[in-house]
Amino acid sequence: MSDQFRLVIVGGGIAGLALATRLGNSLGRAGKLDITLVDKGFAHVWKPMLHCFAAGTARNENDRITFISHAAGHGFRFCYGEIAGLDRTNRRITLAPLVEQDDEDVILEERYLDYDALIFAIGSRANDFGTPGVEQHCIFLDNVVEANNFNERFRHALLQSYGRGTPLDIAIVGGGATGVQLAAELHKALEMGSLYNFTPQTPEMRVTLLEAGPRILPSFPEDVSEGARKQLEALKISVRTGAMVSGVDEKGFILKDGSRVDAQFRVWAAGVKAPDVTRVLDGLDCARGGQLVVKPNLQTTQDDRIFAVGDCSFITENPFPPTAQVARQEAHHLAKYLPDWILHQKPVPPFKFHNKGAIVALGSYNGWGAFADGKTFGGGALRGLSARLGHTALYRQHQIELYGVTRGLIACFTDWLDGFVRPPVRMD
Template sequence: MHKPKQILIVGGGVAGLELATQLSHAFRHNHKAAITLVDRDSGHIWKPMLHTIAAGTRDVYQQQTSFVAHAKEHGFTYWPGEMEALDRIGHEIRLKPLYMRDGRLLLEARALPYDVLIMSVGSQANDFGTPGVHEYCHFIDDRLQADAFNQEVRALLFKAYAEGTELHLAIVGGGATGVELAAELVQMEETLASYASGEHASTRLKLTLIDSGPRLLGAFPESVSAAAKAQLQKLGVEIRSGARVAAAEAGGVRLKDGTHIAAAMTVWAAGVKAPDFMRDLGGLETTHGNQLVVRPTLQTTLDDAVFALGDCAALTPAGAERPLPPSAQIAYQQATYLIRNLPGWLDGKPLPPFHNIDMGALVTLGRYNAFGSLGKLGIFKNDFTYRGYLAQLSHIFLYRSHQARLHGFWRGSLLWLIDRINAWVRPAVRLD
C-alpha cells in the first residue's frame, strides 16, 4: 500500500495556515500526502490585524481561528510546539518542551518526521542589538504579545483616568506597524475616554512615534508618507523622524543624540528579522536577518526537501538587487504557488519558478483614514495612490478574502456578518 508523504508545515500564519488548509483539500481523496501543521500558539490571527488586537479595537477571541478545530474540519494534523532544531539527515525537526502558563511541564521535547518540510514561521521585530529592548519594550509580533500589550495599556489608562494623570507611550518604528498602531491607540483612547468620563477627545494618552528614517512609511510613495504624518499629527501624535534609539530604559528611551523620551510603555516595532532559532538552521544558507535563502522554486539552496516562504524566506528575483520584501501579499502569493505546484512535484513534475506580482501596499489609520499604493500593477507604472474609503474597503476585502480561503465563501460570509452584528451590539473597544 502506498505510504503517504509527510508534509510538515512549521508556522500557522497567513501563508502556513492557508497552505495546510488547501493542501489537505488537494490530497483528501488520493491520500498521497498527509499534512501536519506546527505552531507554538493555539490560534491564528491575520498578522496585518495584530495592531488592532494590541489596541483593543478588535476582539482577539472573535478574530482568531483555533488550530485544533480548523485542523479537524479540514483534514490535517496540528501539533502545538516551538521548533528549535532541524536534522536534515534524519528528516526530522525537534520541538522544545511545552509548558503550561503556570510553569508545569506539559510535553517533553519531541521530534517530528517529514518527507517535505515547509518553513513558514514569519518574522519579528529586529532590535538591532539595541541595549534594553527586550527588558523594557513590548512587542506585538504575534497574538499573545498583542493581547498582553492590550491588557497592560488598558490598565495604565484606567489608572490615568482615576488619578487625572497622563500616560506617555512611545512607539519605535515608523513603518506600517508603528503608524497603524499609533492611529488605533488614539481611536482606542477616544472610545475609552468617552466611557470613563464622557469626554470624546484624546486627553490622557500621549503618543510619540520615533523613526530612524527621514520620513514615515519609507516603503510607500512620499505623498502617502506626508499625508499619514499630517493625519497622525492632527490626532496629537508627536513624530520624531531621523531619530535613532541608542537604548531602551525603564522610563522610556534614550536617543543617539542623548535626548531622553519619557514613556511609561515603549513598543518596539522597528526592523524585521526571522526568528533567532533559524540562524544557521540545519546548516542551511541564511541571511543576516535569519531568513532561509531560497531558489525561485522556494526550495532552500542546499536541500530540495526543505521549502521556505513568506517573511522567513529570502528570494531575490532575477535581475533584482534585493530580496522580496517581507509582506503578507508576498506570503500569500508564495503559498498559492505551492498549493498549485507541490502536488505535481510529488508526482515527479518539475517546479516552475515563482513570479511575484507587485500589488502595491495598504496602510490604515484606524477609522480616520487609509492609504493605498498600486505599485507597478497593470497600467499603473508610477505608484498610483489612493486614500479614504476606497483604501479602507481594499483592506477589508483583503481580510475577508483570507477568511474565505480558510473557511470557504459561505462560512467566511457568516463570519463577516457576525462581525457586523457584534459591532452594533458590543462596545467599540475591549473593556474586559
C-alpha cells in the first residue's frame, strides 16, 4: 500500500476540477500526493453555460471535459460515483451503488474510498423552498443532464407548435442571472431556428419571467436591472416582479395573490441550496440552505481534515455569493496553501475574496457588467458588446486554465471552426 497522503476531492465542477488540476500538475505528477477526484458525472461542463445548452445555442460535445482523460494528463485519478455517506472516525466516504435507471439493475455496488484529507466541492441546486408541486411539475437547470433533458423537451414542444400552429407558453421562476439569461437565450433559439424556414409561419413563443422581489437581477445595481428589463420587454418577454409563486400544477403556476400563469413549459430557476447529501455527512455543520459551514480558511468547523469550497460551502462570519468567481478563487486559495498544510503541517490562512464584479449577457442581444464599487458598463449602442465579450472571455479563461494555453487555444479555435459547419442552434 502506498504511504502517500491521500487527498480526495468530491465534485469536479468549477472549484473541484480547478483544484484537482492545479494540485495534480504540481504535487500529483511529482508523486508527492495521491489525488482522487470523485464526481457523479463523467464530464465537466462550465455551469454558467447550462442555459445555452438548454436552449440549444451551444453544443456541449465541444464544451465538455472528460474527467478520466483529463485526470490522466494532469497527475490525478478520477473515480466515478456519487457520495452518499461519510465516516469521519475511519476517514472513509461511501459512494452510492450505481443503478441502471430503467430496470434498476445494479451496475456497481456501494463502494468506499479512504482519505487523509477531504474536500467537498459538490456545488448547489435551485431551491424550491418547499413550494408544493415544484418537484413534480417544473424543469430544473442544475446540471448538464437536466439541461439536455430541457433541450429535448424544448425541441419537441417547438415541433408541436410549428406543426399545430399554436403558441408555446414558457414560464420561468427566478429573476436572477439564470432565469434572465435563459429567457433571452430561448428567444434567440427560436429566432435562429426560424431562419431555416421550417414552416412559413414561425410560431409565437410567449415567455413570462416571474420574480418574487421588486426587481430582476437583484445582485446587480438598479440601472442594470432596469436595462435588462427593458431589453427583455423589447423581445416581448413578459417580466413580472413582486410575483410570489405559492404552488405549481400540471397547467402552470399559482401566485400568492390567487392568480395563475399557465404554461406548458415550467422552469424553476430560483434560490440556491446545497445537495441534500450534506445533511448526512457524519455531523458536519450545515447552514440553512444545507451548505457546509466552514471557518474563514475553508476548513469545516467540525473537522480540520475536511474542507469545503464553492457553492456548497458557507462562511458564517462573511458569506460569499454562490458564483463561479468565488468558487474559482476558493479553489486557487486551497491550491496555493494545501501543499504546505499537507507536507509541512502549516495552517491554511483565511480566504480573501477579491471581487472583480459581475457580468450578465442576454444572448447576443445585450449585456451589462458591474464592478465591485458599483460602477456599471454595457448596454448602449453597442448592445453591451464589452460585457458580452467579457462573459465569453471568462469561459475561455476557465478552459485555458484547465487545458493549458496551447490546448485551450486549440479548443477556442475548434469552436470557432465548428460555427462554419453546424447550424448555430441545435436541431437534432
